[in-house]
Amino acid sequence: MEFQFYKYHALGNDYIVIDPNKTKVNLSAENIRLICHRNFGVGSDGILYGPVLEEDHTFSLKILNPDGSEAEKSGNGIRMFSRYLVDANYVTQKEFTLKTLGGAVQVELLDDKGDQIRVDMGTVTFASGQIPVTGAPREVVNETMLIHNRRLAVTCLSIGNPHCVVMADEPSRETAVELGPVIETHPQFPNRINVQFLKVIDRKNIRIEIWERGAGYTLASGSSSCAAASAAYKLGLVDNEITVHMPGGIIKIDIRQDGHVFMTGPVTPVSKGVFADDFWNQIRS
Numbered sequence: 570m571e572f573q574f575y576k577y578h579a580l581g582n583d584y585i586v587i588d589p590n591k592t593k594v595n596l597s598a599e600n601i602r603l604i605c606h607r608n609f610g611v612g613s614d615g616i617l618y619g620p621v622l623e624e625d626h627t628f629s630l631k632i633l634n635p636d637g638s639e640a641e642k643s644g645n646g647i648r649m650f651s652r653y654l655v656d657a658n659y660v661t662q663k664e665f666t667l668k669t670l671g672g673a674v675q676v677e678l679l680d681d682k683g684d685q686i687r688v689d690m691g692t693v694t695f696a697s698g699q700i701p702v703t704g705a706p707r708e709v710v711n712e713t714m715l716i717h718n719r720r721l722a723v724t725c726l727s728i729g730n731p732h733c734v735v736m737a738d739e740p741s742r743e744t745a746v747e748l749g750p751v752i753e754t755h756p757q758f759p760n761r762i763n764v765q766f767l768k769v770i771d772r773k774n775i776r777i778e779i780w781e782r783g784a785g786y787t788l789a790s791g792s793s794s795c796a797a798a799s800a801a802y803k804l805g806l807v808d809n810e811i812t813v814h815m816p817g818g819i820i821k822i823d824i825r826q827d828g829h830v831f832m833t834g835p836v837t838p839v840s841k842g843v844f845a846d847d848f849w850n851q852i853r854s
């Protein structure tokens with residue numbers, strides 16, 4: 570019996586797809602951490618587990634962070650998983666619905682293979698109770714947080730998963746690695762939070778550095794792109810069509826009049842593999 574996996578990346582944000590219809594595995598937190606480990610495992614920014622066929626004939630997926638936690642949504646993950654559905658012949662149509670813990674999303678393939686994919690990621694909320702952020706019920710827009718003796722201007726929101734967008738004069742990997750984990754685990758955020766350091770370049774372009782909840786520093790993030798663009802839009806700093814520049818490349822965001830956030834970006838297949846028997850024996854069933 571072979572235990573297969575597939576690997577994809579989206580702008581350097583890499584995921585392993587494990588298909589339960591081909592490979593049965595107990596994805597305990599310990600097993601997830603081992604599979605995603607960059608030295609002791611295959612190595613990735615997370616696992617996409619699916620597809621599971623729902624009663625209404627749509628597919629669902631589970632999004633797992635490399636620390637073993639489950640994420641409600643992942644923009645890049647949704648695009649990579651959509652590409653897997655095409656590659657594995659689960660879908661033949663160009664538009665379909667995918668279900669995640671953070672809500673259903675509409676996927677549109679912009680070419681035959683799914684090299685470029687547009688996703689209606691749904692709407693955002695800045696309401697503290699829904700992100701969640703502690704304290705009085707309010708919209709968490711342009712608040713001040715004191716972190717490492719620095720006064721940070723932050724805007725928080727949920728697009729299914731939670732985000733804290735920090736205004737930065739010059740976003741850098743160093744800042745993300747220094748402040749990201751402190752903000753991710755700050756007591757204000759009971760479910761922890763994804764963090765973006767944002768610089769507005771002009772009304773159509775922004776630049777971000779990312780610290781992901783449960784994953785750490787990543788080269789790109791789809792939901793972070795939606796979050797940073799939505800925060801900048803809410804603050805009146807950008808128009809509704811925004812290009813998000815990240816170390817791994819660019820994602821285009823389009824905020825429609827009805828509030829839906831559309832994300833367009835690439836997917837690259839990397840490999841199809843088989844877990845070695847010795848490795849598989851370490852995976853606890």
Ligand SMILES: N[C@@H](CCC[C@H](N)C(=O)O)C(=O)O
Binds near residue numbers: 784
């Ligand atoms: N890389 C993702 C985000 C993955 C989930 C995140 N770590 C969380 O815990 O919410 C993306 O492209 O959106």
